[in-house]
Amino acid sequence: MTVSLTYIILPISGCDASVLLDPTPTIDSEKFAGANNNSARGxxxxxQIKEEVDKVCGRAVVSCADILAVAARDSVVALGGPWWNVRLGRRDSTTASRTTANTDLPAxxxxxxxxxxxxxxxxxxxxxxxxxxxxxTLGFAQCFTFKDRAHNDSNIHPKFAKKLQSLCPRTKSESDSNLAKLDPTSTxxxxxxxxxxxxxxxxLGSDQALFGGGNTDELVRTYSEDANTFWKDFAKSMxxxxxxxxLTGNIGQVRHNCRRAN
Ligand code: HEM
Incomplete structure (x- = not known):
């Protein structure tokens, strides 16, 4: 349970819980944006968490956005990572934008x-x-997200590329959702x-891009050698x-159900 929780929450531990909204005639759900479709889960x-929290509080006082932010932190802690203080008071959006998710999320x-x-x-x-x-350091990616890298990149370890190529053959689209660990110790x-x-x-290409002769090489080296610095900086950036x-003050709302606006 902790693990699946981490997988949804970490990548989307953003700020207004718009990603949680299901589609309606007026909500263009971000669940179907390119980066989330068949991917974001949990x-x-x-x-379940929202239901429990609301039960304890007697009504909906904690936003879905705050629940996501706290759950992201707690998932990292549960898997052996750092703790950080989550500032609370975010409110939930009443809308979603698949277009913005498509343009703003990295690929x-x-x-x-x-x-x-x-x-x-x-x-x-x-x-x-x-x-x-x-x-x-956690989780999985589907074959179609690293297929091109596995078959065409030059900055990839040959044995590693071979392994990925057999998991993710160039021409077989039925393999496109096969999973590989983003890191061998993925929990x-x-x-x-x-x-x-x-x-x-x-x-991923975007992972290897961080170490390949560019100006982030030194930092990658530092984190590879120094878990404490990685932890400290990760907490700060989260x-x-x-x-x-x-969203704060009177903007947005505290949803009763994380999947729909009130
Ligand atoms: C740097 C830009 C980023 C790119 C391009 C990127 C891309 C991806 C992709 C393609 C996947 C696999 C999705 C799938 O195949 O279904 C993934 C998974 C994941 N990402 Fe990222 N990501 C980025 C940043 C982040 C950040 C900032 C976090 C959290 C701090 C994060 C946490 C995760 C986790 C935990 C998974 C595993 C999800 C699972 O197993 O279900 N990613 N990411």
């Missing part, structure tokens, strides 16, 4: 420049990019993700990411 776990095929500018648009710098990508919040980048064993344009 929504039923959030429903696994991006190079370092594209990744940097995608993060920059959200007020996150290159250090945030490198350390938050360390979230890929442990450790530094193996970075150690593997040094060996050209990053699973707080920063979790505070991107939160």
């Amino acid at each position: 929504f039923e776990v959030i429903d 696994p095929f991006m190079d370092l420049n594209a990744l940097t500018s995608t993060f920059q648009k959200q007020g996150l710098d290159a250090k945030d990019l490198v350390v938050l990508s360390g979230g890929h 442990r919040f450790d530094t193996l993700y970075y150690k593997n980048l040094l060996k050209q064993k990053g699973l 707080v920063k990411m979790g505070n991107i344009k939160p």
Whole structure:
């Protein structure tokens, strides 16, 4: 349960819970944006937490956005990672935007420049990019997200490429949802993700882009050698990411059901 929780929450531990909204005639659900479709999962776990929290409080006082932010932190702690203080008081959106999700979320095929500018648009710098990508110390990715890299990239360890090619053949689209671990110790919040980048064993193009002669190489090396610095910086950047344009005051609402606006 903890593990599946982590997989949904970490990548989306944003700020207004818009990703949780199901489609309606007026909600263009972000669940179907390119980066989320058939990928974001575990929504039923959030429903369960929300129900329990509301039961204890007697009514809906804790937003789905705050629940996501706390659950992301607690999942990381449960898998052996750092703790951080989550500032609370976010409110939930009443709308969603699949278009914005499509334009703003980074893609696994991006190079370092594209990744940097995608993060920059959200007020996150290159250090945030490198350390938050360390979230890929957990979880899985589907074949179609690394197929091109497995077959065509040159900055990939040959044996690793071979393994991926057999899991993810070039021409067989029925294999497109086969899963590979983003890091061999995919249920442990450790530094193996970075150690593997040094060996050209990053699973996604966007992972390996962080170590390949660009200006983030040094930081990757640091995190690969120093778990404490990785933890400290990860915690700091999670707080920063979790505070991107939160809805507060009278803006937005506290949803009764995380899947629908009130
Ligand atoms: C740097 C830009 C990023 C890109 C391009 C990216 C891309 C991806 C992709 C393609 C997957 C696999 C999805 C699938 O195949 O269904 C994935 C999974 C994941 N990502 Fe990221 N990601 C990025 C940043 C992050 C950040 C900032 C975090 C959290 C701090 C994160 C945490 C995760 C986790 C935990 C999974 C595993 C999900 C699962 O197993 O269900 N990612 N990411």
